[in-house]
Amino acid sequence: SQTIHQWPATLVQPVGSPLSLECTVEGTSNPNLYWYRQAAGRGLQLLFYSVGIGQISSEVPQNLSASRPQDRQFILSSKKLLLSDSGFYLCAWSRDRVLTDTQYFGPGTRLTVL
Amino acid sequence: GQQLNQSPQSMFIQEGEDVSMNCTSSSIFNTWLWYKQEPGEGPVLLIALYKAGELTSNGRLTAQFGITRKDSFLNISASIPSDVGIYFCAGKGEYNFNKFYFGSGTKLNVKP
Numbered sequence: 001s002q003t004i005h006q007w008p009a010t011l012v013q014p015v016g017s018p019l020s021l022e023c024t025v026e027g028t029s030n031p032n033l034y035w036y037r038q039a040a041g042r043g044l045q046l047l048f049y050s051v052g053i054g055q056i057s058s059e060v061p062q063n064l065s066a067s068r069p070q071d072r073q074f075i076l077s078s079k080k081l082l083l084s085d086s087g088f089y090l091c092a093w094s095r096d097r098v099l100t101d102t103q104y105f106g107p108g109t110r111l112t113v114l
Numbered sequence: 115g116q117q118l119n120q121s122p123q124s125m126f127i128q129e130g131e132d133v134s135m136n137c138t139s140s141s142i143f144n145t146w147l148w149y150k151q152e153p154g155e156g157p158v159l160l161i162a163l164y165k166a167g168e169l170t171s172n173g174r175l176t177a178q179f180g181i182t183r184k185d186s187f188l189n190i191s192a193s194i195p196s197d198v199g200i201y202f203c204a205g206k207g208e209y210n211f212n213k214f215y216f217g218s219g220t221k222l223n224v225k226p
Contacts, residue, residue, distance in 0.1 A: 042218070042219075043202070043216055043217065043219050044202070044216045046213065046214075046216075049213065088154075090157070092156075100162075101145055102147060102162050103147065103204065103214050105156035105157045105159075106156050108154070108156045
């Protein structure tokens, strides 16, 4: 069966510090991978998605970036965090099927920027 | 981009009552998904729908893919306190097969 992992689970960082969040998927190959951000009590905002190694689509211009160095690894980064980067970051994967696709989420990373 | 309107935004109900929520899109979708999210956790997939008119159940939950392909409904029968959470709809359209669009969520509160 497939599982998706995110770490760390929680993170407190000062403004201006760098960020690296990691997501890995097990039990499947060539998944589509996604990063979402969720503000408190709000919906999901798609940040990046990737259909393959090295292929990144950015949805929202911001000071975050994403990379996919391996098939089942997706990384969210920032060189300098802003207060507004605080939130709940969710990684997700899907099977890239046109007609019967489903998306599964990881447990999330709670980021607090002080 | 695609707009998904989910309603209601929140609900306060008594244990044992039935619940209905819905999502509408501005364009045709090929896939509708319903999720439940509990505080501090990632959304968990409840039901997936792939055909117009499809009605699918998962325990006390039933979801339908609207015939117009622009809406979907989720019903919860005989609610219990553990149904508390935020329910999200999500859909995938005809033209960008890689992106899912999400509703803003329905926050469900159940009074014992």
